[in-house]
Amino acid sequence: MSDFDKIRKSVSFLMDDNFRPSLILHLNGDIYSENEPFKIHFDMKNKRNINEIINPTSMHDWTRFSERAGNSEHTLMEITLISFLDKEKSPVQMHLFYIPEIKKIIAMFEVPGLKKIPSLKTYYNAFKQSANFMLLVDPLGEIIDVNEMHTVFINQTRDELIGHNLVKVLAIVDSDNSEPLETHFEKVKEQGSVQSITTYQRSPDDTRYYHIITYYDSDTNMFIVQLSDATEKENLQVQLAHSGSLSAVGQIAASIAHEIRNPITTLKGFTQLLKVSATEDSIRYISVIEDEIERMESILGEMLVLSKPSEKKKSVFSLEVLVSDMVSILSPKAVMDGIEVVQQVELSNNPHIFGDPDKMKQVLLNLFKNALESMQVGGKLSIHLLESDEKLILSITDTGKGMTRHQVSQVFMPFFSSKPGGTGLGLPFVLKTVEDHGGTIAVESQVGIGTKFILTFPKAKDGASAPLKSKQSIVS
Structure with missing residues (x-):
C-alpha cells in the first residue's frame, strides 16, 4: 500500500463519508488531495497551495494555525474563497484539523447554499447493497465488478464473472436473445x-x-446492468388473467342459463311423453337423449358455480374428517381399479378450518377423481395432511401419466382439459373454492411420474383442540 493510500485510508471518514468540500494539506499549505465535492464545486486547475484559494487576510489565520498545528489544535476560521470573489462576497467557514499521525491538515469548507453531493463511496455502497443483481461493464463488454447478488440470481462466483464478457451472463438468463452485444450497447x-x-x-x-x-x-463511459426478480409480479398477472377468465365465464353462464334451461325443461317433458308410447328400440334412443340432457345440465351447473359468489353459510369443520369421509366414498372405486390409496395425517391436535364443507367435498371429489382416472392398475394415490404454523397443508399425489409444463400452466384455465370428453370446468371450480376459503393451491407434475396438488388453508381461530396423534391408514 502506497503512502498516499495509507493517508487516504486514515482520513476516509472525513474525505469519503462527508458531503462537504474537503482538502488534505501539508503543513506548508500544499494541496495533497481533494475529495469529490471539492472537485465538483471548485475549479482547481493550476492551484496547488492554500494561498491560491483563500484571500491574504485569511492567509494570516492559516499561517498562525499551521505554526501551532503540532499541538493538535482545532480552530474555526471565516474566510472568503478566491474562486467566489468574482461572483459572491459571502464568507465561507473553513474547519481545520491537524492529524499528527500522518502530519497532515484536513480543511473542510462550509459553503452557504451549496448543494450537497453524495460521495463516490455512497454510490458504491448502494451498488454493493442493492437487492438486485448489479454488474459494471466496460464498453467492450468486460465485467469490471458485480455486487453480492450473483449467487442468488445465477449461482455464479465473482471469479466466474469478473473479467469475463457480459455475453456469458446474457447467455445464462436470456439464451433466446441473439442480438449482438455491440448493437445492444448502441x-x-x-x-x-x-x-x-x-x-x-x-x-x-x-x-x-x-x-x-x-x-x-x-461520464465514465461505462454500462450498468441491473437484474431484478419480477417473478411475483408475473405470477400475479397470471392469477389476474385467470380471475378475468373466471369472471368472463361467470358472465356468460349467467346470461345464457335462462335460455338453456327453458329448452332443456321442454325436452325432458317431451321425452317423458314419448316413453309412454315408444317401442323397446325407441326407448333405448330416448334413454340416450335423457343421458345427454342430464350431461348438459351438469355442465351448466358447473358453469353457474363459477358465476355465483360464495355463499355466506359457512361453519367451522374438521378438514381431517372431511378428507377421511371422501376417501371412504372413493375407496370402492380404487379397489375396483387396482389402485392403492395411502392416507397420512400429521397433526398435533385437531385443527379446524372455516368454510363451506359441501363445497370442500366437491373440491376433494374433483381432485381425487382426477387422480384415480389418471392412473392404471398398480397406481398409488397418496393423501397427506399436516400443519405448519397457522396453516393446514393437504397434498394429493398420484402416480399417473403426469402433465407437461404447458399443461400445468393451463390447468386452471376454464375449458382446458386433457381428458377426452372433459369440460375443463372442474379445476377452475377447485381454484375458485380454495381461494374463497382463504387458501392457495399449487401443482407439481412430471410426465410419466405423476402429479401433486398442494392445498393450504388457514386454521380457524376457534378450531377444536382435542389431541390427535400422528397416524397413517392404508386403503387398498
Missing part, C-alpha cells in the same frame, strides 16, 4: 436505457422472471 447509448423481461429456469421446479435494464453512464 441502443442503450441512444435511448439512455434498454429493458426486457426474460424467463430463467433456475432449477427444474423453479422458473424465474428477470427484469433486465442496461444503463449507460456517459
Whole structure:
C-alpha cells in the first residue's frame, strides 16, 4: 500500500463519508488531495497551495494555525474563497484539523447554499447493497465488478464473472436473445436505457422472471446492468388473467342459463311423453337423449358455480374428517381399479378450518377423481395432511401419466382439459373454492411420474383442540 493510500485510508471518514468540500494539506499549505465535492464545486486547475484559494487576510489565520498545528489544535476560521470573489462576497467557514499521525491538515469548507453531493463511496455502497443483481461493464463488454447478488440470481462466483464478457451472463438468463452485444450497447447509448423481461429456469421446479435494464453512464463511459426478480409480479398477472377468465365465464353462464334451461325443461317433458308410447328400440334412443340432457345440465351447473359468489353459510369443520369421509366414498372405486390409496395425517391436535364443507367435498371429489382416472392398475394415490404454523397443508399425489409444463400452466384455465370428453370446468371450480376459503393451491407434475396438488388453508381461530396423534391408514 502506497503512502498516499495509507493517508487516504486514515482520513476516509472525513474525505469519503462527508458531503462537504474537503482538502488534505501539508503543513506548508500544499494541496495533497481533494475529495469529490471539492472537485465538483471548485475549479482547481493550476492551484496547488492554500494561498491560491483563500484571500491574504485569511492567509494570516492559516499561517498562525499551521505554526501551532503540532499541538493538535482545532480552530474555526471565516474566510472568503478566491474562486467566489468574482461572483459572491459571502464568507465561507473553513474547519481545520491537524492529524499528527500522518502530519497532515484536513480543511473542510462550509459553503452557504451549496448543494450537497453524495460521495463516490455512497454510490458504491448502494451498488454493493442493492437487492438486485448489479454488474459494471466496460464498453467492450468486460465485467469490471458485480455486487453480492450473483449467487442468488445465477449461482455464479465473482471469479466466474469478473473479467469475463457480459455475453456469458446474457447467455445464462436470456439464451433466446441473439442480438449482438455491440448493437445492444448502441441502443442503450441512444435511448439512455434498454429493458426486457426474460424467463430463467433456475432449477427444474423453479422458473424465474428477470427484469433486465442496461444503463449507460456517459461520464465514465461505462454500462450498468441491473437484474431484478419480477417473478411475483408475473405470477400475479397470471392469477389476474385467470380471475378475468373466471369472471368472463361467470358472465356468460349467467346470461345464457335462462335460455338453456327453458329448452332443456321442454325436452325432458317431451321425452317423458314419448316413453309412454315408444317401442323397446325407441326407448333405448330416448334413454340416450335423457343421458345427454342430464350431461348438459351438469355442465351448466358447473358453469353457474363459477358465476355465483360464495355463499355466506359457512361453519367451522374438521378438514381431517372431511378428507377421511371422501376417501371412504372413493375407496370402492380404487379397489375396483387396482389402485392403492395411502392416507397420512400429521397433526398435533385437531385443527379446524372455516368454510363451506359441501363445497370442500366437491373440491376433494374433483381432485381425487382426477387422480384415480389418471392412473392404471398398480397406481398409488397418496393423501397427506399436516400443519405448519397457522396453516393446514393437504397434498394429493398420484402416480399417473403426469402433465407437461404447458399443461400445468393451463390447468386452471376454464375449458382446458386433457381428458377426452372433459369440460375443463372442474379445476377452475377447485381454484375458485380454495381461494374463497382463504387458501392457495399449487401443482407439481412430471410426465410419466405423476402429479401433486398442494392445498393450504388457514386454521380457524376457534378450531377444536382435542389431541390427535400422528397416524397413517392404508386403503387398498
